[in-house]
Amino acid sequence: MIAKTLILLTALLYSNSIVIDREQPDFAKDLGIKVDKVEPLDKEISTEILERVSKLVGKLPEFIAGIELFKGRAQVRRSNEMVRAWFARVPMGDPVAGARVCLAMDMAGEILGVGVWGSEDFDADEHGRWALLMNSLRTQSSPRLRDGEIAYGAVEASMQKIEDDSKENGQIARALARTRRGMNRYALVIGNLNMLLQQDKLMPAEWFDPIIDDMLTLADDAVAFTPVIGSKGAMELSEKALEALAAFEEAKTLAEDEDTTVEDMADLVRRYTTAGGICRDCHDSKSGPVASNWRRVLRNKIFELEVPAGMMQVGFDIPQAAGDDGVISGEIGAAFRGAIMLMDQLRK
Numbered sequence: 001m002i003a004k005t006l007i008l009l010t011a012l013l014y015s016n017s018i019v020i021d022r023e024q025p026d027f028a029k030d031l032g033i034k035v036d037k038v039e040p041l042d043k044e045i046s047t048e049i050l051e052r053v054s055k056l057v058g059k060l061p062e063f064i065a066g067i068e069l070f071k072g073r074a075q076v077r078r079s080n081e082m083v084r085a086w087f088a089r090v091p092m093g094d095p096v097a098g099a100r101v102c103l104a105m106d107m108a109g110e111i112l113g114v115g116v117w118g119s120e121d122f123d124a125d126e127h128g129r130w131a132l133l134m135n136s137l138r139t140q141s142s143p144r145l146r147d148g149e150i151a152y153g154a155v156e157a158s159m160q161k162i163e164d165d166s167k168e169n170g171q172i173a174r175a176l177a178r179t180r181r182g183m184n185r186y187a188l189v190i191g192n193l194n195m196l197l198q199q200d201k202l203m204p205a206e207w208f209d210p211i212i213d214d215m216l217t218l219a220d221d222a223v224a225f226t227p228v229i230g231s232k233g234a235m236e237l238s239e240k241a242l243e244a245l246a247a248f249e250e251a252k253t254l255a256e257d258e259d260t261t262v263e264d265m266a267d268l269v270r271r272y273t274t275a276g277g278i279c280r281d282c283h284d285s286k287s288g289p290v291a292s293n294w295r296r297v298l299r300n301k302i303f304e305l306e307v308p309a310g311m312m313q314v315g316f317d318i319p320q321a322a323g324d325d326g327v328i329s330g331e332i333g334a335a336f337r338g339a340i341m342l343m344d345q346l347r348k
């Protein structure tokens with residue numbers, strides 16, 4: 001009797017573990033869109049493809065081989081239309097082992113839905129930072145970009161070239177590269193701050209730290225742009241950066257005070273965004289004595305010097321999630337990139 005029970009139990013456990021392995025993912029929940037007729041995608045993945053994608057993603061072929069693919073139908077964003085789609089579930093490694101990145105892609109290569117789940121932090125996403133990171137990845141991921149098949153590490157290679165350039169141009173390029181990295185970070189952090197305010201929540205104070213540092217760096221870097229925008233332009237740029245820094249510091253101090261209400265923070269944001277605005281001070285083409293001249297000149301310089309962007313690399317053109325040191329964001333980025341690059345190769 002005991003032996004029989006044991007066998008039964010073993011069989012149950014064994015079959016259970018198989019069931020868990022092949023568990024049908026709940027893409028409707030993971031992606032927040034309607035899905036239909038989801039089933040495994042039975043496509044052979046050759047060693048050649050595995051190696052190719054591995055290089056494009058900067059991860060071992062074993063990692064790429066672990067990506068689970070499905071096919072079915074999925075909802076087009078903000079519409080009721082259902083289209084043919086492929087789905088991916090990417091099991092993540094350390095430091096977020098057990099978590100998963102999920103996405104759906106239509107046959108033209110557009111990303112229909114994304115999600116990251118499976119750790120307490122991801123599931124609760126209390127401050128919305130993971131959702132915003134996934135959204136950055138989704139919007140940056142145009143099929144056109146991927147057609148270029150830019151290998152992982154291209155950013156580092158370009159940056160190295162810029163690092164090694166000892167001439168004046170090298171100095172400008174380094175400063176521009178730092179500026180862009182910082183700018184992408186503000187866009188995400190300020191987006192996060194605003195999203196939380198709409199949800200009646202405050203952003204953790206320390207999330208302002210990197211953007212405060214970046215503004216200080218920009219204030220220092222401004223002088224490097226003198227050959228391009230003149231000493232007057234450089235001085236104005238530096239002044240604006242210090243003004244923005246002061247605004248971010250004020251926001252941080254406010255966030256640190258436990259008596260601060262959502263309304264207080266919203267007031268501060270309003271104060272800065274209506275009167276010129278932290279971002280608009282530099283980015284508005286019409287306002288102020290600076291006008292847009294130096295920004296246009298800098299833009300041209302970016303193209304001339306080929307300061308890299310649009311390579312979908314977390315830590316560079318995709319900023320790490322607010323409050324993350326970049327490690328977990330980097331893993332999410334690699335999982336995302338792995339899934340779309342693998343699907344792209346199989347679609348070809």
Ligand code: HEC
Nearest residue numbers: 179180183186187190240241244278279282295298299309
């Ligand atoms: C002190 C001036 C200054 C302030 C303030 C400023 N920016 Fe910028 N921004 C720049 C410069 C300089 C560049 C680099 C040249 C360019 O891309 O036009 C830039 C570029 C950018 C880019 C393009 C990055 C890329 O990869 O091409 C984004 C996005 C951006 N800024 C967002 C923001 C946001 C959001 C804010 C407000 C939180 C902000 N900026 C505030 C000066 C500023």
